[in-house]
Amino acid sequence: MLNDLKQYLREDKLKHILCSGCGHGTIMNALVHAIEKCQLDRDNTVIVSGIGCSSRIPGYLNFNTLHTTHGRALAFATGIKLADPQLKVIVITGDGDGSAIGGNHLIHACRRNIDITTIVFNNNIYGMTNGQYSPMTPVGSYASTAPYGNIDRSFDLCKLATGSGATFVARGTAYHVTMLTDLIVKGIANDGFSVVEAMSHCPTYYGRKNKLKSPVIMMEMLKKSALPLTAFEKLPAEKTEGKYAIGVLHHEPAPEYTKEYDRVIEIAQKGAN
Amino acid sequence: MSRKKAVITINYDWCKRCGICAAFCPTKVYDTDNSGKPIIKNLDACVVCRMCEKRCPDLAINVEEVK
Amino acid sequence: MIEKKTRLLQGNEACVEGALAAGVTFFAGYPITPSTEIAELLSLYLPRIGGKFIQMEDEIAGMAATIGGSLAGHKAMTATSGPGFSLKQENLGFAIMAEVPCVIVNVMRGGPSTGLPTATAQGDVMQARWGTHGDHPIIALAPYSVPDTFYTTIKAFNLAEKYSTPVVILLDEVIGHMREKIEVPDHVDGIIDRKSPEKSPEDYLPYEAGPDQAPVLAKFGSGYRYHVTGLTHDFTGFPTTDPKQVKYLMDRLNNKIEMHKDDIIEAEELELDDAEIMVVAYGSVSRSAANAIRSAREAGIKVGLLRLKTIWPFAEKHLKKYADQVKAVIVAEQNQGQIVYEVERLIGCQAPVYAENRYDGELMKPEQILNRIKEVYRNA
Numbered sequence: 145m146l147n148d149l150k151q152y153l154r155e156d157k158l159k160h161i162l163c164s165g166c167g168h169g170t171i172m173n174a175l176v177h178a179i180e181k182c183q184l185d186r187d188n189t190v191i192v193s194g195i196g197c198s199s200r201i202p203g204y205l206n207f208n209t210l211h212t213t214h215g216r217a218l219a220f221a222t223g224i225k226l227a228d229p230q231l232k233v234i235v236i237t238g239d240g241d242g243s244a245i246g247g248n249h250l251i252h253a254c255r256r257n258i259d260i261t262t263i264v265f266n267n268n269i270y271g272m273t274n275g276q277y278s279p280m281t282p283v284g285s286y287a288s289t290a291p292y293g294n295i296d297r298s299f300d301l302c303k304l305a306t307g308s309g310a311t312f313v314a315r316g317t318a319y320h321v322t323m324l325t326d327l328i329v330k331g332i333a334n335d336g337f338s339v340v341e342a343m344s345h346c347p348t349y350y351g352r353k354n355k356l357k358s359p360v361i362m363m364e365m366l367k368k369s370a371l372p373l374t375a376f377e378k379l380p381a382e383k384t385e386g387k388y389a390i391g392v393l394h395h396e397p398a399p400e401y402t403k404e405y406d407r408v409i410e411i412a413q414k415g416a417n
Numbered sequence: 418m419s420r421k422k423a424v425i426t427i428n429y430d431w432c433k434r435c436g437i438c439a440a441f442c443p444t445k446v447y448d449t450d451n452s453g454k455p456i457i458k459n460l461d462a463c464v465v466c467r468m469c470e471k472r473c474p475d476l477a478i479n480v481e482e483v484k
Numbered sequence: 485m486i487e488k489k490t491r492l493l494q495g496n497e498a499c500v501e502g503a504l505a506a507g508v509t510f511f512a513g514y515p516i517t518p519s520t521e522i523a524e525l526l527s528l529y530l531p532r533i534g535g536k537f538i539q540m541e542d543e544i545a546g547m548a549a550t551i552g553g554s555l556a557g558h559k560a561m562t563a564t565s566g567p568g569f570s571l572k573q574e575n576l577g578f579a580i581m582a583e584v585p586c587v588i589v590n591v592m593r594g595g596p597s598t599g600l601p602t603a604t605a606q607g608d609v610m611q612a613r614w615g616t617h618g619d620h621p622i623i624a625l626a627p628y629s630v631p632d633t634f635y636t637t638i639k640a641f642n643l644a645e646k647y648s649t650p651v652v653i654l655l656d657e658v659i660g661h662m663r664e665k666i667e668v669p670d671h672v673d674g675i676i677d678r679k680s681p682e683k684s685p686e687d688y689l690p691y692e693a694g695p696d697q698a699p700v701l702a703k704f705g706s707g708y709r710y711h712v713t714g715l716t717h718d719f720t721g722f723p724t725t726d727p728k729q730v731k732y733l734m735d736r737l738n739n740k741i742e743m744h745k746d747d748i749i750e751a752e753e754l755e756l757d758d759a760e761i762m763v764v765a766y767g768s769v770s771r772s773a774a775n776a777i778r779s780a781r782e783a784g785i786k787v788g789l790l791r792l793k794t795i796w797p798f799a800e801k802h803l804k805k806y807a808d809q810v811k812a813v814i815v816a817e818q819n820q821g822q823i824v825y826e827v828e829r830l831i832g833c834q835a836p837v838y839a840e841n842r843y844d845g846e847l848m849k850p851e852q853i854l855n856r857i858k859e860v861y862r863n864a
Contacts, residue, residue, distance in 0.1 A: 228704070
């Protein structure tokens, strides 16, 4: 099966730079499967990223790929999509890149409902720079800049995206790969701004700092912590500690930005004649 | 009852020996050697669920069903 | 015959007219005084020609989306002022590194920080040169009138496309907001459009530059799949740390501008043939300087003006031409002295170089420069 996906990979650039057992690799795997399912045309697809571990992934994908500055992937991607709405645009970002330095671009891309699918590789840490805490590091976790335990409350990225106006919001994990692939497929199919938060794990930094000794143990964590939305909603509040819902969390169509801009062009051209 | 037959190929150049394929295989097809390298121990047990292929962070596993 | 329409326009409006004449089809930006007219007019005009305008969430995003628009094949621009220009610097560096053509207009106002939003200044000439981190080349142009703004903007787009690089236009607030008569032609010759790769997608290497050292970046979606990164990369576009490749890229980026200096640099030499004193000025100050040298000539002082229209790369040749001839040089600027150091570095050992400055938000008047010319003349 993987052999069928090789057209989407830049095989000469692999193996990748991600650490052994990195959840990001698995999510990249799911993304490639989703692209295959959507039959995306390689020439007409642009994959944009910011800075960080996840943002190195476009380099391995055989599309038009753009590795931008820290946090700014969505702003570059917005320019590309508006400039040429025929292009399919996918953004790969991380929890630091997407919710800290790039948080403003994220909420505004949600608000505009521009047809871009954003996959947030959330490993709860800044992996590329040695494991500092991010806005998605759980309270009480350790990080290289939280040696006494993290006191910063974390974002619920999916609620943030929903509240900001994204028309498709989903969460999956690197353990539940079949579901994750399906969520990415649905995100790509949504005619508007889609956010898929992909729960990942960083064995090298988050794992070591938090006594999660192997990628396998961290995958077990993903398995235990994630519950399908319907099951999660049935949990009494006191039992939701450390757990989160996975699946499609929000889907509500709204006018897509580039199509709205086409209307602007129509109005402007009528007025001019 | 006829069981599915599989051919599993592991690209050891890409594999980083994380052990995820072996740990989560529902039918215990894999073993790992001392270095963590996955070894196909029991191919007959493979039911071609492809979870190892899909979970592999290194995109190093290919599972084909033999018909 | 080119048909001309005489109009009364602001510098900012002439910038928009020039951009449209050059073929702009994409603008992304963020509102900031004193540049807002540029965004407002393009929001009106671009959709009429099927182009795209977007007001982004911040200045950083404005620069990023401009680069995105360019990679998708559009002639793209943004406009800002000092604080916004500061915020754009990182992505300006990205455009330099990834060699993405685009135009950045900075209508300069008083700084530092929020400074004087509605008052004129020329305090960003060094920021234009070195605002983004790391060694890099830059092209920065500074028009001095409304008609000059029109043609300078066209030139900026042409240079951006020709050398696959960002180009900065440094308007000062006076030039941006003053109104002058301008004949806007219906058609402008010599517009340079983006090159398309000559090679097939299979053989295409995005950063394999031709003899002119400039790469040909295919439009995203045109069948050429390649990788663009701000990381140091080799000719394939992929990251490298190989010292040879790193040096090659750094040298090529620099050479791309250095070897075409004669094409890029423009300066006007006014009354310099027999001049004993040379005034160096740019933008609105060069208008006061032109007026001052006329008055000084009437008073019998042999003085001329070197009007810089290209700030970066610096007009070294033009300056050196008069270095042995003149007895003194006055560099008049609407800042505490920035270009004066460049002049001093280049010809300071041949002639004394004096700085004449104003930085209180008011424009530099001819009398100030005239008085300095007289003073320097008396002491020369």
